[in-house]
Amino acid sequence: MSAPTRFAKLTPEEAAELIGHGATLGFSGFTPAGAAKATPLALAARAKRLHAEGKPFKVRVLTGASTGASIDDALAEADAISWRAPYQSSKALRNRINRQETEFVDMHLSHVPQMVEFGFFGKIDFAIVEAVDVAPDGRIYLSTSVGASPSYLKHAEKVIIEVNRHHTKQLMEMHDIKILPAPPHRNPIPIDHPLAKIGTPFAACDPEKILGIVETDESDGVAPFDPVDDVSEKIAGHVVKFLLDELAAGRIPPEFLPLQSGVGNVANAVMAGLGKSDVPSFYMYSEVFQDALVDLMEQGRLLGASATSLTLSEPQLKRVYDNMRFFAPRIVLRPQELSNNPGVIRRLGVIAINTVLEMDIFGNANSTHVAGTQLMNGVGGSGDFVRNSYLSILVAPSIAKAGRISTVVPMVSHVDHNEHSVQILVTEQGLADLRGLGPIERAKRIIEKCAHPSYRPYLHDYIQSATLGHVRHDLARCYELHQNLLKTGQMLPK
Amino acid sequence: MSAPTRFAKLTPEEAAELIGHGATLGFSGFTPAGAAKATPLALAARAKRLHAEGKPFKVRVLTGASTGASIDDALAEADAISWRAPYQSSKALRNRINRQETEFVDMHLSHVPQMVEFGFFGKIDFAIVEAVDVAPDGRIYLSTSVGASPSYLKHAEKVIIEVNRHHTKQLMEMHDIKILPAPPHRNPIPIDHPLAKIGTPFAACDPEKILGIVETDESDGVAPFDPVDDVSEKIAGHVVKFLLDELAAGRIPPEFLPLQSGVGNVANAVMAGLGKSDVPSFYMYSEVFQDALVDLMEQGRLLGASATSLTLSEPQLKRVYDNMRFFAPRIVLRPQELSNNPGVIRRLGVIAINTVLEMDIFGNANSTHVAGTQLMNGVGGSGDFVRNSYLSILVAPSIAKAGRISTVVPMVSHVDHNEHSVQILVTEQGLADLRGLGPIERAKRIIEKCAHPSYRPYLHDYIQSATLGHVRHDLARCYELHQNLLKTGQMLPK
Numbered sequence: 001m002s003a004p005t006r007f008a009k010l011t012p013e014e015a016a017e018l019i020g021h022g023a024t025l026g027f028s029g030f031t032p033a034g035a036a037k038a039t040p041l042a043l044a045a046r047a048k049r050l051h052a053e054g055k056p057f058k059v060r061v062l063t064g065a066s067t068g069a070s071i072d073d074a075l076a077e078a079d080a081i082s083w084r085a086p087y088q089s090s091k092a093l094r095n096r097i098n099r100q101e102t103e104f105v106d107m108h109l110s111h112v113p114q115m116v117e118f119g120f121f122g123k124i125d126f127a128i129v130e131a132v133d134v135a136p137d138g139r140i141y142l143s144t145s146v147g148a149s150p151s152y153l154k155h156a157e158k159v160i161i162e163v164n165r166h167h168t169k170q171l172m173e174m175h176d177i178k179i180l181p182a183p184p185h186r187n188p189i190p191i192d193h194p195l196a197k198i199g200t201p202f203a204a205c206d207p208e209k210i211l212g213i214v215e216t217d218e219s220d221g222v223a224p225f226d227p228v229d230d231v232s233e234k235i236a237g238h239v240v241k242f243l244l245d246e247l248a249a250g251r252i253p254p255e256f257l258p259l260q261s262g263v264g265n266v267a268n269a270v271m272a273g274l275g276k277s278d279v280p281s282f283y284m285y286s287e288v289f290q291d292a293l294v295d296l297m298e299q300g301r302l303l304g305a306s307a308t309s310l311t312l313s314e315p316q317l318k319r320v321y322d323n324m325r326f327f328a329p330r331i332v333l334r335p336q337e338l339s340n341n342p343g344v345i346r347r348l349g350v351i352a353i354n355t356v357l358e359m360d361i362f363g364n365a366n367s368t369h370v371a372g373t374q375l376m377n378g379v380g381g382s383g384d385f386v387r388n389s390y391l392s393i394l395v396a397p398s399i400a401k402a403g404r405i406s407t408v409v410p411m412v413s414h415v416d417h418n419e420h421s422v423q424i425l426v427t428e429q430g431l432a433d434l435r436g437l438g439p440i441e442r443a444k445r446i447i448e449k450c451a452h453p454s455y456r457p458y459l460h461d462y463i464q465s466a467t468l469g470h471v472r473h474d475l476a477r478c479y480e481l482h483q484n485l486l487k488t489g490q491m492l493p494k
Numbered sequence: 495m496s497a498p499t500r501f502a503k504l505t506p507e508e509a510a511e512l513i514g515h516g517a518t519l520g521f522s523g524f525t526p527a528g529a530a531k532a533t534p535l536a537l538a539a540r541a542k543r544l545h546a547e548g549k550p551f552k553v554r555v556l557t558g559a560s561t562g563a564s565i566d567d568a569l570a571e572a573d574a575i576s577w578r579a580p581y582q583s584s585k586a587l588r589n590r591i592n593r594q595e596t597e598f599v600d601m602h603l604s605h606v607p608q609m610v611e612f613g614f615f616g617k618i619d620f621a622i623v624e625a626v627d628v629a630p631d632g633r634i635y636l637s638t639s640v641g642a643s644p645s646y647l648k649h650a651e652k653v654i655i656e657v658n659r660h661h662t663k664q665l666m667e668m669h670d671i672k673i674l675p676a677p678p679h680r681n682p683i684p685i686d687h688p689l690a691k692i693g694t695p696f697a698a699c700d701p702e703k704i705l706g707i708v709e710t711d712e713s714d715g716v717a718p719f720d721p722v723d724d725v726s727e728k729i730a731g732h733v734v735k736f737l738l739d740e741l742a743a744g745r746i747p748p749e750f751l752p753l754q755s756g757v758g759n760v761a762n763a764v765m766a767g768l769g770k771s772d773v774p775s776f777y778m779y780s781e782v783f784q785d786a787l788v789d790l791m792e793q794g795r796l797l798g799a800s801a802t803s804l805t806l807s808e809p810q811l812k813r814v815y816d817n818m819r820f821f822a823p824r825i826v827l828r829p830q831e832l833s834n835n836p837g838v839i840r841r842l843g844v845i846a847i848n849t850v851l852e853m854d855i856f857g858n859a860n861s862t863h864v865a866g867t868q869l870m871n872g873v874g875g876s877g878d879f880v881r882n883s884y885l886s887i888l889v890a891p892s893i894a895k896a897g898r899i900s901t902v903v904p905m906v907s908h909v910d911h912n913e914h915s916v917q918i919l920v921t922e923q924g925l926a927d928l929r930g931l932g933p934i935e936r937a938k939r940i941i942e943k944c945a946h947p948s949y950r951p952y953l954h955d956y957i958q959s960a961t962l963g964h965v966r967h968d969l970a971r972c973y974e975l976h977q978n979l980l981k982t983g984q985m986l987p988k
Contacts, residue, residue, distance in 0.1 A: 085930070097964050103932035104964060108914050118884070119745050120929045183843025183884060184751055188682030251613050257678055342882055343837020349677025364909065372905075372972075373963025379914050387881055388836055390612070390677060411866075413969065415858065415909035420602050420873050435614045436579070438597035467980075469867030470591050470598060475907065475976050478866075479969040486961075486969070 006136040007161070008212035012042035015160045015214050019043060019126055021050075021057045022082075026116070026152030027071055028129040028162075030064030030336065031263065031288055032220045033309040034145030036128045036162050039214055040071045047080035058082035062121065064147020064308065064336055065109055065380060066090070068221050076102070085121075086112050087378040098374050106368060109287070109381040110340035113151040117182050127156035127205075130216075132169045134161050138207035141172045144220055144317075145309035146335050150177050150203035159210045165217045168321050172201040173328035174310070180337060191344045194258050194283040194306040195332055224313040225291055228269040231397045234428035235266060236273030239353065239393060242424065242431050243279055246391075252351075258285040260345070260385045262354035263311070266395055268292045270353055275301045285350050287339055287381045289331060291316045297330060304330045308339035340384035352389035354382040356396050359450070360412040361443040361459055362471055363419040363434050365394050371482050372413030379416050386417045391424060398427035398452040404490035408451040410462045411478040425450050439471045458492060500630040501655070504706035506536035509654045512705055513537060513620055515544075515551045516576075520610070520646025521565055522623040522656075524558030524803040524830065525757065525782055526714045528639030530622045530656050533708055534565045541574035552576035556615065558641020558802065558830055559603055559874060560584070562715050570596070579615075580606050581872040592868050600862060603781070603875040604834035607645040611676050621650035621699075624710075626663045628655050632701035635666045638714055638811075639803035640829050644671050644697035653704045659711045662815050666695040667822035668804070674831060685838045688752050688777040688800040689826055718807040719785055722763040725891045728922035729760055730767030733847065733887060736918065736925050737773055740885075746845075752779040754839070754879045756848035757805070760889055762786045764847055769795040779844050781833055781875045783825060785810045791824060798824045802833035834878035846883035848876040850890050853944070854906040855937040855953055856965055857913040857928050859888050865976050866907030873910050880911045885918060892921035892946040898984035902945040904956045905972040919944050933965045952986060 016039060019025065029035025043059070050057040060083040063071065072090035075081050079101070081093065086107035088094065097104040107115075115121055129149045133141040142149055143164055153159060178199030180186060190198050228236075246252040259274070259282055261267045268290055274282070275296040284293070284305040294316045296302035310333065312320065320327045338344065345352075356365040357376060367382050369375055386392040394417065396407045407427065419439070425432045430449035434442050440463070447459045458481075466472035481491040510533060513519065523529025537553070544551040554577040557565065566584035569575050573595070575587065580601035582588065591598040601609075609615055623643045627635040636643055637658055647653060672693030674680060684692050722730075740746040753768070753776055755761045762784055768776070769790040778787070778799040788810045790796035804827065806814065814821045832838065839846075850859040851870060861876050863869055880886040888911065890901045901921065913933070919926045924943035928936050934957070941953045952975070960966035975985040 083932070098962070100934060100962060100964075103935060105930060105932055106914060106964075115929075119743075122930070182747065183841065184687075184747065184749065186841045186843070187686055188684055188841065189837075190682055192681055249613075253676065253678065255678060341837075342840055343683075343835075346836055347677065347680045347682065349680070369963070369965055371961075372967045372969060373961045373965050375964035383914055413967075414965065415912050416914070418909050418912070420600060420877055420910070435609075436599060436616070438577070438599055440594060441597060467865075467867045468592070468594060469863070470594075470600075470869035471863055471867050471908065473866045473907075475866060475973040475980070479972070482969050 006207065007134065007210050010212035010214050012038035012214050015039045015212065016042035016046045018211055019059065023125040024060040024123065026062045026124050026127045026148065026156055027067065028064065028145065028147060028149040029067040029071060030145035030147035030309040031066050031311040032068035032222050033311045034130050034143045034147065035068040035071055036130050037068065037070045037218050038162060038216045039128050039160055041074050044074035044078040044080055047078040051079065064145060064149065066377065087380050089377040094375055104375065106378045108379060108383045109336045110342065110384040112148045113335055113337040114180065116148065116151040116155050117179065124152060124156045125158065127152035127159045129153060130162045130164050132164065132167050132171055134163060134213065136207065138205040138210065139202040140205050141169065141202050142175055143167045143171060146175060146177065146333050147308055148336055150179050150335050153203050153205040154179060157209065159205055160212060160214060161210060162214045162216050166219055168324065170324045170328060173324065174331045174333045175201045176332050176334050177203045178335065178338065189338065189341060189344055191338065194285045194348065195304045197332060219314055222311050222313050225268045226265050228272060231428045232266045232269035233273065235395050235426055236270040238426050238431040239270050240273050240277040240279065256280045256282045257349045257351050257390055258283045260284065260286040260350050260352040262382060263288050263290065264355050266355050267353060270395065271296065275299065285345065285348050294319055297327065306332045306334060306339060308334055308336045340381045342384060342388040345385060345388040349390035350385065351391045351393065352385035353393045353395065354386060356394045358407045358409055358412050359394060359396060359425050360409050361446045362439045363422045363425065363442050363446065364412050364415045365417040365422055366412040366414045367416040369414035371486060383416060387421045392422055393424040393426060394422055395426045398429045398450060403454060405485060406452060406455040406481065406491055408446060408455060408459065409481050410459065411473060413479060413482055500701065501628065501704050502706035504708050506532035506708050509533045509706065509708050510536035510540045513553065517619040518554040518617065520556045520618050520621045520642065520650055521561065522558065522639065522641060522643040523561040523565060524639035524641035525560050525805040526562035526716050527803040527805045528624050528637045528641065529562040529565055530624050531562065531564045531712050532656060532710045533622050533654055535568050538568035538572040538574055541572040545573065558639060558643065560871065581874050583871040588869060598869065600872045602873060602877045603830045604836065604878040606642045607829055607831040608674065610642065610645040610649050611673065618646060618650045619652065621646035621653045623647055624656045624658050626658065626661050626665055628657060628707065630701065632699040632704065633696040634699050635663065635696050636669055637661045637665060640669060640671065640827050641802055642830055644673050644829050647697050647699040648673060651703065653699055654706060654708060655704060656708045656710050660713055662818065664818045664822060667818065668825045668827045669695045670826050670828050671697050672829065672832065683832065683835060683838055685832065688779045688842065689798045691826060713808055716805050716807050719762045720759050722766060725922045726760045726763035727767065729889050729920055730764040732920050732925040733764050734767050734771040734773065750774045750776045751843045751845050751884055752777045754778065754780040754844050754846040756876060757782050757784065758849050760849050761847060764889065765790065769793065779839065779842050788813055791821065800826045800828060800833060802828055802830045834875045836878060836882040839879060839882040843884035844879065845885045846879035847887045847889065848880060850888045852901045852903055852906050853888060853890060853919050854903050855940045856933045857916045857919065857936050857940065858906050858909045859911040859916055860906040860908045861910040863908035865980060877910060881915045886916055887918040887920060888916055889920045892923045892944060897948060899979060900946060900949040900975065900985055902940060902949060902953065903975050904953065905967060907973060907976055
């Protein structure tokens, strides 16, 4: 491939100067993986300068999902984000969202590329996308994530590419890029296996739109996971036992089914637990390829994985880059519209395992808002998977803050996954299989299997005292635990 | 076709005698259309007799969706249903569900056939299915609905067929039956147009399982819709204007997109309004083919429709049967797994219009439970469509019970469709387009556009007094309107 000599080289500061107040920006990045790095930092510096001069400067920010510190932390700390979608995990940004200083739209991640394509977000002024290489005709070879970048590159009016020399150009062997056209003339998506490829190794971009190239040499800065703790190990044990029982009962086929796993320490522990178990070697059709999966793939336990990002700490990423002949044929990185596609998830029969903040005794789950108001991160891809999976498994520790909080409550304070879609709830206490149960039977099982023993009497009493109905609730008391927490710092008196 | 002489003729009473206490039954029926009629009535009579003798008799009942009076009303009034899924609309049954006398599992309708196939419901003892004809080799030609009948016929241990001479055998020209295999080895569903056919005109059944044929000659007993009222007409007007604006803005393509419409008077009025409008002639990819659609099809406004049931009052059904050469090529009846399939709905870009019980100011909607506890009907197919549609439009009158109830509330008392999936809310007051808005912007727009003016001050005040956050709520007050209603019969003092 020829060097991208056709395009101007820009310093990050020169790139940032091109972006005006009020612009809508589509950044690459799905987790810190593949996030634009130098340009948003320079943009944050520019915003601070302008603010110091008393001038307004805020932008509207779209990404794949969460980002590295370079985008959400830096731009939020500079008070430079007026509007943000579809997901974030930055403390600085979260605080501004919860203070209503930044408008945040919490979205199913599979919806993002199609909403760009449909024109629902309006005009996108700039795509700012990290790549490992750019061809003079506008073929963009993305780095460690795909996310929504192909759609931003297609639809943005102007484009800035960050070419990051930290990553191997061989990443293109993993990429499978395809933008679905708008309906009604759409063919079925021909993915019939997690490793099926249906597109090209590059994202296409009109070269006339490319304002220039910013060169970088920076790691994604992915933090390694915590060591597996006792609670996570118990949760993993319940999930493994359940999956083995389902296999034995013939409700999971002997070749097993593709797995999806959410991001985080508990999910990472579950994957490690599955690797050590008697579950057959498996594929994944998931969102994020995380640290534990490198080991499982080397051990032959994970046969292959579809994802939209390679979110690996430096040592794990190095293992992959040092052995691309092994890893490249086993990992496919897709746009998030396809990694999280409802139709494909349902077709493949994905078993989805996701972490939640709280669950209620009737099987609804809250993934996003503490006490119904304070955003944590966002719904992310969990809704795409929970709603369309073969088996939807939601996991959480039964208590938090040394027992001052029960994650099992009478009514969740925000519903991200409702009783119609949730099938299996798991805490370190046990596993509640809700399939085929009405609300009261669900409640009994969730209290006995998932709630911490110190909260079971309260939860049983709640049902008894609630209004008789298909679901039993007392609308005067359903958030009593949350209100106690807000007032006293604990859900129940000691 | 040869007459089904191979199979024994049974009276309904003889058929009912074959069914024992505790059996799990899969009945045909999606709405009253195509519901088994004589056998369940005889079963209800048998239950009453046995109960009078002090003997236990209850069955577990699966259907496609709601049924005619013959199943849910009759069996509920006989106290003969211990467990029921996935949907119902019977007063007698609803009362027993809300008194906890019958366990009810409220399910997304597209999930039902696959859960049978996956074995999640356990053994199904009997399929009791209405047909227009049966071939000696077990080809079953279904009547006015498909629903989940093909799956019950495949998986039940024993089968009773009701051959209903009321319906034309030409219905087979509309049927397109296909059971999806269990994963992982599944190909894409090749439906790329509402009228695409991918299966056979019959459901297959092992003839050895067929215990006999019950002959009937009975209409489905579908009630005609109420005349369009002022409120429904205003809602329809807002929806039509919105769709025309989206067309003009290029966010709906000039050939339009397939429509889905829920069941009921408001939805029927919206369809009639669309027919009279400047919206281009369109296709439907929906669940139920209702009365208004017969007229629209004759007028050339509705070009074709995919559904799982032909739910027509007798005069409209007669018009269809009298002109099958016109109607048969324009209507496809599919299993509910396909009529409501998430992947197909998303692929085709369906615009989904559904009625809800209440909506909240942050864009969550309740389709199922009054005051969080009393089941109305169930979620039905609305979740299949809302979650996967190109545009999800939810409609309701802004007030009920002469203004004593506001359908726009601070927090819905049950979440069937959450803020991540709901895009457009409509009442007779106006239309709130929520795309791209954060929670507080949503709240302002919903209050101003959708809430009844007499509730707007309360709702504005609620937000002002609530806890600051990404979402604003006061957990002590979020159900104040509902509690007032339960105590005083009205949400706000006069």
